[in-house]
Amino acid sequence: MTKTLVFGHSNPDTDAIVAAKAYTYFKTQTSEGDFEAVALGNPNPETNYVLNHFAEPAPRVIKTAANETDSVILVDHNERQQSISDIAKVTVTDVIDHHRIANFETTLPLFYRAEPVGCTSTIITEMFNEEKIEIPAQLAGLMLSAIISDTLLLKSPTTTDKDREALRELAEIADIDVDSYGIEMLKAGTDLDSKSDQDIINGDAKSFEMGGKTVRIGQVNTVDVNDVFARQADLEAAMTKENADNGYDMFLLVATNILDSDSELLVVGDPKEIVEKAFNVTLSDKNRAALPGVVSRKKQVVPPLTAAFEA
Amino acid sequence: MTKTLVFGHSNPDTDAIVAAKAYTYFKTQTSEGDFEAVALGNPNPETNYVLNHFAEPAPRVIKTAANETDSVILVDHNERQQSISDIAKVTVTDVIDHHRIANFETTLPLFYRAEPVGCTSTIITEMFNEEKIEIPAQLAGLMLSAIISDTLLLKSPTTTDKDREALRELAEIADIDVDSYGIEMLKAGTDLDSKSDQDIINGDAKSFEMGGKTVRIGQVNTVDVNDVFARQADLEAAMTKENADNGYDMFLLVATNILDSDSELLVVGDPKEIVEKAFNVTLSDKNRAALPGVVSRKKQVVPPLTAAFEA
Helix, strand or coil, X not given: CCCEEEECCCCCCHHHHHHHHHHHHHHHHHCCCCEEEEECCCCCHHHHHHHHHCCCCCCEECCCCCCCCCEEEEECCCCHHHCCCCHHHCEEEEEEEXXXXXXXXXXXXXXXXXXXXXXXXXXXXXXXXXXXXXXXXXXXXXXXXXXXXXXXXXXCCCCCHHHHHHHHHHHHHHCCXXXXXXXXXXXXXXXXXXXXXXXXXXXXXXXXXXXXXXXXXXXXXXXXXXXXXXXXXXXXXXXXXXXXXXXXXXEEEEEEECCCCEEEEEEEECCHHHHHHHHCCCCCCCCEEXXXXXXXXXXXXXXXXXHHHHC | CCCEEEECCCCCCHXXXXXXXXXXXXXXXXXXXXXXXXXXXXXXXXXXXXHHHCCCCCCEEXXXXXXXXXXXXXXXXXXXXXXXXXHHHCEEEEEEECCCCCCXXXXXXXXXXXXXXXXXXXXXXXXXXXXXCCCCHHHHHHHHHHHHHHHCCCCCCCCCHHHHHHHXXXXXXXXXXXXXXXXXXXXXXXXXXXXXXXXXXXXCCEEEEEXXXXXXXXXXXXXXXXHHHCCHHHHHHHHHHXXXXXXXXXXXXXXXXXXXXXXXXXXXXXXXXXHHHHXXXXXXXXXXXXXXXXXXXXXXXXXXXXXXXXX
């Protein structure tokens, strides 16, 4: 039997990288067979901070899976357009996720565990507890970083009691002061000077099918949204090019102030009226709109936008 | 908040009815809110035997959900063509299932738990254990009946160690001799004299989308397949009418001998060559073929047929 590859979504964020490592460790403790955590892209600056802090190597980056295995495990995603390019050629045996389910289909029964919580690593923490498997301190450090990242230090509306409980438990195992470590880690992800326009718009972007349109949604964390919009003309040009090159109908960039828990939206593509309707805003002549209190793409951007596109 | 309705697939079998009752009990023990187990059809003779044996009422039958609730829980299925007719109008909050995932999509994150085991009630048994909730003896009797039904007394190739372990545990709680009770229960489901042609072809039928075609697959358990094929002309007429009335491209009836663990197939519709290719058989001039060792629609019929249709 070949090695099963375990990976998160393309444009990996901290949870996508960490959940792959955590679930790989879980599987090696509970199942026969070989498992390897890999990634569909390089770690972003925040994830690099995390990996460096806990002296953990970045996973190997793969572009295709079928050339080396016939079975894969997906963490932190399920939609095929967010997954490996040749997903149709391999068998998905397990999925651990905390997103909506869409554009996902199998021929055979599989292990699928999704919960409406803030972070995949929270679900994996529960699974370790259910199976009474101890989490090594270094892995606990990675997993608590993923929870801090996905929930913006428990401030995102996606945060649940299970995330709070898992973070508390993991912090105890890893012996980490969550608040001070968390702010340093989040700030490490907001250094925009070192990022290209392409990094900013695409670093965390995901594609969604909505009412027959392909909508690309990127999100960038910052401590001052002016750092983003000082580069607006260049970002718009890069978004326009991405739309043309990839057939996206629309590109939305959500710039999120992690200290204030607010966002500002930049939209390239049409029809813009749908975006205005979705968020009940009027786009300025700069194609921008403030989204007060919005920090979660999954919970506060994708659902209203999907509803507006499919109305 | 309205009551959340919990139901299994249309044409309910024992697991569809029992898993709805079991998960409803689980939810009332673990969550806020009101939950009601309902069904998308009347119990079949086997399920009636089970409900009578444990003095449990049949669940209320519903045709639509949106008229009385905005949220539902699916057990033992996920594909929309096997679910309530107005599934698109309600929010699915939880799914507990042991089938492939297909034709299923949500706008919001949800709780989804699927495992490649023989029976949904096995997964629910695990969940009771994880949460350390005691299973009442009467409910344990229902749940062990579902496992016996879905695994044909642990003989189906869908059976896993988790099913064996759950059955053992539930039998101890319910104080039931599994072998003698199991045979009586399975036999209660094979009284074909009392069944109309429609009951036989449709009593357990499910629809599947395969390579752009709609394929209807029914299965009937018996202790002698000749009891089924003595009525072949009438059954074929009924299957032809079902295809025409519902736009199915093909109807397959799998007649399964539960004592020998063999099946015989009857096919109405085209293209029949795909069926021959899928099972590596030649259909007789009676449109029939023996399928030695085949007892599981899910594991031994749907996957090869899907592969052949999509090749």
